[in-house]
Amino acid sequence: MLDKSFFNSKNINIWSAVGPRASYGLAMYEMAKTRDDLMIITADVSTSAGLDRYRRDFPEKYLDVGIAEQNMIGIAAGIASENFKVYTTTFAPFQTARCLEQIKVNLGYMKHKVCMTGLASGLVLGTLGYTHCSIEDIGMIRSIPNISIVSPADSFETIKTLNAFIDHDQSLYIRLTGGSPNPKVYESDYEFKIGKGIVLNKGEDIAIISCGSSVNIATEVVKDLKNINKINAKLINMHTIKPIDAEVLNEINDTTKLIVTIEEHNIIGGLGSAVCEALSDLNKKNKHIMIGHPDSYGKGGEYKFLLNKYGFSKENIIGKILKNL
Amino acid sequence: MKNKDKIESIKNLAKKLRKNILDMSLYAGSSSAHFGGALSSVEIVSTLFNGIMELDKNVESESRDRFILSKGHGCLVYYAVLAELGYISYDELKTFEKNDSDLLGHPVINRKKGIEFSNGSLGMGLSLGIGVAKALKIKNLKNKVFVLMGDGECNEGSVWESAMSAVHLSIDNITLIIDNNNFQQTGSNSEIMNLGDIKKKWESFGWYTEKCNGHDVEDLISKFENFKKVSKPKVLICETIKGKGFKFSENNNKWHHSVLSKSQYEEALKELNL
Numbered sequence: 001m002l003d004k005s006f007f008n009s010k011n012i013n014i015w016s017a018v019g020p021r022a023s024y025g026l027a028m029y030e031m032a033k034t035r036d037d038l039m040i041i042t043a044d045v046s047t048s049a050g051l052d053r054y055r056r057d058f059p060e061k062y063l064d065v066g067i068a069e070q071n072m073i074g075i076a077a078g079i080a081s082e083n084f085k086v087y088t089t090t091f092a093p094f095q096t097a098r099c100l101e102q103i104k105v106n107l108g109y110m111k112h113k114v115c116m117t118g119l120a121s122g123l124v125l126g127t128l129g130y131t132h133c134s135i136e137d138i139g140m141i142r143s144i145p146n147i148s149i150v151s152p153a154d155s156f157e158t159i160k161t162l163n164a165f166i167d168h169d170q171s172l173y174i175r176l177t178g179g180s181p182n183p184k185v186y187e188s189d190y191e192f193k194i195g196k197g198i199v200l201n202k203g204e205d206i207a208i209i210s211c212g213s214s215v216n217i218a219t220e221v222v223k224d225l226k227n228i229n230k231i232n233a234k235l236i237n238m239h240t241i242k243p244i245d246a247e248v249l250n251e252i253n254d255t256t257k258l259i260v261t262i263e264e265h266n267i268i269g270g271l272g273s274a275v276c277e278a279l280s281d282l283n284k285k286n287k288h289i290m291i292g293h294p295d296s297y298g299k300g301g302e303y304k305f306l307l308n309k310y311g312f313s314k315e316n317i318i319g320k321i322l323k324n325l
Numbered sequence: 326m327k328n329k330d331k332i333e334s335i336k337n338l339a340k341k342l343r344k345n346i347l348d349m350s351l352y353a354g355s356s357s358a359h360f361g362g363a364l365s366s367v368e369i370v371s372t373l374f375n376g377i378m379e380l381d382k383n384v385e386s387e388s389r390d391r392f393i394l395s396k397g398h399g400c401l402v403y404y405a406v407l408a409e410l411g412y413i414s415y416d417e418l419k420t421f422e423k424n425d426s427d428l429l430g431h432p433v434i435n436r437k438k439g440i441e442f443s444n445g446s447l448g449m450g451l452s453l454g455i456g457v458a459k460a461l462k463i464k465n466l467k468n469k470v471f472v473l474m475g476d477g478e479c480n481e482g483s484v485w486e487s488a489m490s491a492v493h494l495s496i497d498n499i500t501l502i503i504d505n506n507n508f509q510q511t512g513s514n515s516e517i518m519n520l521g522d523i524k525k526k527w528e529s530f531g532w533y534t535e536k537c538n539g540h541d542v543e544d545l546i547s548k549f550e551n552f553k554k555v556s557k558p559k560v561l562i563c564e565t566i567k568g569k570g571f572k573f574s575e576n577n578n579k580w581h582h583s584v585l586s587k588s589q590y591e592e593a594l595k596e597l598n599l
Contacts, residue, residue, distance in 0.1 A: 070449075070482075074487065082464065082482040110442060
């Protein structure tokens with residue numbers, strides 16, 4: 001486990017500046033210093049995951065299987081079956097869709113415990129086209145039993161999640177979104193538990209539930225709603241999409257006029273769907289709107305361009321909220 | 326045990342496995358059983374589990390060799406040997422493919438019953454085996470990993486991803502056995518997807534490769550003994566007969582997955598001459 005002193009403000013600033021991918025490498029390097037049972041497996045992405053220094057200094061705790069993600073998951077499961085703490089990583093589409101059946105059989109069905117990290121999920125690689133974007137990963141992984149899913153709100157939460165996996169009781173998919181620099185949602189250390197949503201702002205008029213890089217946009221939405229529109233919004237960082245935190249959802253007042261989910265994922269199958277299912281189970285009658293990527297493949301483009309195009313700008317989100325109130 | 330006695334012991338075990346396979350196929354009734362591909366692996370499994378692999382009654386024990394049935398549909402022969410070794414009772418064999426059974430038509434991980442991994446989706450066992458073998462090396466354990474794969478299974482691209490990596494990662498404590506019975510589900514290999522020269526394919530990936538008669542116990546033992554001297558990933562391509570042991574099923578691909586009638590069972594028992 002990482003020492004609490006690692007979570008200092010200087011490091012938090014560095015992680016924010018370098019973004020979630022480089023932060024991954026920094027966290028794993030720190031973890032490798034004290035753990036002999038650690039193994040990282042990548043599919044020819046050591047540089048993209050910030051792991052070049054790790055690869056050089058801990059060669060005995062690092063495997064590169066080349067561009068062969070199905071083999072990566074099989075090998076990871078085999079090593080995990082011998083009680084190692086195994087982390088795999090590559091770009092999100094190849095960490096999930098490319099080896100989905102290996103994930104199902106080895107991690108879901110057989111329950112071998114592996115921590116998978118999908119790099120650059122969502123739309124951040126939009127200029128490379130939709131082969132490299134990932135708007136489907138939550139939906140795919142969510143339907144496989146025995147795998148948790150976390151979409152960290154910032155680089156710091158990415159590190160908290162990697163650390164939490166050590167004591168977690170099942171496989172984990174960590175979905176990294178956003179670019180670098182990565183805006184800070186958290187300025188200092190805080191309590192993080194897989195499966196436990198965090199209320200970032202209290203409010204009763206509406207409730208906004210978000211995950212990943214969308215949480216930062218949501219904080220701006222909440223500020224403007226309060227200052228300009230006099231609307232008090234509750235904001236929940238639902239970093240864990242599976243298992244979804246029903247308790248924090250149940251605490252939303254019945255008088256709250258609107259529930260809004262915001263996620264950089266297909267409108268089908270992601271956080272919005274998970275919240276919708278939970279609200280239905282809880283028999284909550286609040287109106288719910290889902291903000292996410294439309295269920296289609298459009299033309300690509302720069303990250304900011306795509307976020308605006310698909311309605312993730314602060315202005316667009318506020319407009320949608322006001323229209324539905 | 327003298328070599329001659331060892332060979333007799335393995336041959337006797339093979340007979341018992343065929344009997345257990347017949348019993349389970351009969352119990353399966355109309356739900357059918359993967360009969361042919363289990364029978365082609367009988368001598369391979371009998372040899373591995375009677376002298377070649379280091380076994381431990383405790384399947385969680387570190388100091389045991391690991392076995393992965395990558396051709397999971399061949400589970401009848403796996404359950405058959407686990408029953409002979411005392412991991413599974415003969416009564417439990419009657420639950421094969423029954424509701425809520427621990428013995429389904431493909432193995433489901435259950436260490437107490439000796440089933441080390443779940444299999445069924447083809448092309449995954451070798452990657453898993455390489456991972457286990459790598460972990461054993463890190464732990465400085467001398468134990469080995471044995472993976473049994475089908476020839477049709479070699480159609481899967483993932484097999485070749487793992488083939489490439491075993492050599493690159495210097496995994497020298499793994500032995501792959503290919504049950505080369507020349508058939509897959511709906512026809513012969515050459516008809517469905519021609520594997521060409523399978524030995525050359527594995528050699529070209531850098532594996533130490535040998536061929537043998539997969540029903541000749543002496544041949545199998547000698548190849549496995551020779552493998553002990555080789556510090557590379559090793560593959561034994563076993564020429565076998567699908568449905569081996571019974572006239573009605575040998576080289577008859579109808580028995581890939583089929584229902585065994587009582588009269589066929591009786592006829593087979595006579596042939597077995599237990």
